[in-house]
Amino acid sequence: MKKISLLGATGSIGWQTVDILLNHPESFKLVAFSVGKNIEKTREIIDHLQPELVSVQDESDALALQKDYPHVQFAFGAQGLIDVATHPESTVLVNAVLGSVGLESTLAAIRMGKTIAIANKETLVTAGHLVMSEAKKYNVPILPVDSEHSAIFQSMNGENPKQIERLILTASGGSFRDKTREQLKNVTVKDALNHPNWSMGAKITIDSATMMNKGLEVIEAHVLFNMPYEKIDVLLHRESIIHSLVEYHDTSVIAQLGTPDMRVPIQYALSYPDRLPLKGGQRLNLAQIGQLHFKEVDFDRYRALKLAYDAGRAGGTILTAMNAANEAAVALFLQEKITFLQIEEIIEQVMINHNNTLIPDLETILHVDKETRKTVVSMVK
Numbered sequence: 001m002k003k004i005s006l007l008g009a010t011g012s013i014g015w016q017t018v019d020i021l022l023n024h025p026e027s028f029k030l031v032a033f034s035v036g037k038n039i040e041k042t043r044e045i046i047d048h049l050q051p052e053l054v055s056v057q058d059e060s061d062a063l064a065l066q067k068d069y070p071h072v073q074f075a076f077g078a079q080g081l082i083d084v085a086t087h088p089e090s091t092v093l094v095n096a097v098l099g100s101v102g103l104e105s106t107l108a109a110i111r112m113g114k115t116i117a118i119a120n121k122e123t124l125v126t127a128g129h130l131v132m133s134e135a136k137k138y139n140v141p142i143l144p145v146d147s148e149h150s151a152i153f154q155s156m157n158g159e160n161p162k163q164i165e166r167l168i169l170t171a172s173g174g175s176f177r178d179k180t181r182e183q184l185k186n187v188t189v190k191d192a193l194n195h196p197n198w199s200m201g202a203k204i205t206i207d208s209a210t211m212m213n214k215g216l217e218v219i220e221a222h223v224l225f226n227m228p229y230e231k232i233d234v235l236l237h238r239e240s241i242i243h244s245l246v247e248y249h250d251t252s253v254i255a256q257l258g259t260p261d262m263r264v265p266i267q268y269a270l271s272y273p274d275r276l277p278l279k280g281g282q283r284l285n286l287a288q289i290g291q292l293h294f295k296e297v298d299f300d301r302y303r304a305l306k307l308a309y310d311a312g313r314a315g316g317t318i319l320t321a322m323n324a325a326n327e328a329a330v331a332l333f334l335q336e337k338i339t340f341l342q343i344e345e346i347i348e349q350v351m352i353n354h355n356n357t358l359i360p361d362l363e364t365i366l367h368v369d370k371e372t373r374k375t376v377v378s379m380v381k
């Protein structure tokens with residue numbers, strides 16, 4: 001029985017994690033979870049999985065819930081995330097919170113020796129070197145949840161990493177993949193949220209449309225698999241059936257395939273090195289699909305991907321600045337305060353103005369993150 005702490009339980013990844021925990025009570029027990037503001041779903045999770053500790057974003061929600069659930073312990077805010085991540089009984093942290101807000105709790109869980117199943121890619125982008133060096137120091141596995149990284153992880157199983165020629169991340173192209181840059185000028189939030197293959201949270205769906213999601217994933221792959229950027233490629237693949245590939249120096253290419261269902265990589269990270277049956281999982285029928293499509297990426301069309309490679313190759317606080325600028329700009333786009341193309345314009349401007357510090361410590365990263373968000377807000381006033 002693995003005892004689980006879960007950050008971001010009410011989100012797209014968090015809710016699918018809850019589904020897996022409900023379907024495998026013989027294998028997993030939820031001991032602590034965090035949410036933001038969705039109190040209705042919070043009550044549902046408490047009723048079904050009876051955790052010991054729950055953290056919410058606002059103190060007022062914690063106080064109200066405490067009255068209804070006197071046997072559950074409640075926490076709130078940034079400290080609440082850390083309390084959930086470091087709960088003394090859990091051995092695994094599933095980090096499915098959104099954004100760089102997940103960084104400090106991840107570091108705290110690593111220092112408590114917990115295995116980390118990570119969906120929260122922004123944490124790896126903003127401070128990958130800190131996360132990986134602490135994981136090494138405390139001998140803690142960092143298991144990928146992101147579908148591409150899970151596919152790479154599975155395709156590396158039993159192989160010698162030194163014999164890898166390159167990693168190939170597949171990209172659906174997002175909701176505007178059939179539009180020219182000219183046509184992107186007038187797209188709406190509603191259109192952008194219509195991802196062709198995956199049902200995900202709003203922020204990552206916009207990231208898919210700008211291709212910043214793939215940019216974050218290139219950096220995530222560099223961090224998780226210690227692979228130079230020259231050996232990480234992106235390949236457009238409309239169907240999201242091949243979740244990513246690894247090419248070896250004997251020219252062999254190993255890939256992981258499946259119907260697009262995030263419960264597969266989430267569950268694999270939880271059950272690793274075993275596999276569990278997936279309740280309601282749709283089997284892949286390649287004969288029925290007939291054709292799969294592949295295309296090279298055009299970096300002029302997808303400028304955010306180019307910016308992410310630039311930041312990755314530079315290293316240092318420019319990664320934090322780029323990530324924070326993206327988080328802030330996507331939030332403004334979702335509030336309809338800026339246009340779709342302004343997202344990448346803002347990121348580029350922030351990167352041009354950034355004074356880079358290589359190998360930053362946590363304090364510096366948190367400072368750059370906070371200041372960049374303020375800068376982005378002031379840029380659109």
Ligand SMILES: NC(=O)C1=CN([C@@H]2O[C@H](COP(=O)(O)OP(=O)(O)OC[C@H]3O[C@@H](n4cnc5c(N)ncnc54)[C@H](OP(=O)(O)O)[C@@H]3O)[C@@H](O)[C@H]2O)C=CC1
Pocket residue numbers: 007008009010011012013014034035036037038039057096097098099101119120121122145146147198199200201202203204262
């Ligand atoms: N969705 C997907 O299929 C995939 C997602 N990922 C990554 O996983 C992470 C989560 O994505 P996704 O599930 O789509 O996101 P969602 O927006 O659906 O969920 C985010 C979760 O984080 C909580 N949350 C948001 N802000 C805060 C905050 N400031 N403090 C505490 N909790 C907060 C939300 O709480 P509440 O809703 O209660 O307010 C919710 O539980 C992201 O890093 C994303 O890139 C990676 C691969 C695939």
Ligand SMILES: CC(=O)[C@@H](O)[C@H](O)COP(=O)(O)O
Pocket residue numbers: 146147148170171172173174198204207208209213214262
């Ligand atoms: C499901 C998942 O892992 C997402 O990150 C997905 O990759 C988004 O798809 P694209 O970024 O390829 O559009």
Ligand SMILES: [Mn+2]
Pocket residue numbers: 146147148217
């Ligand atoms: Mn992904």
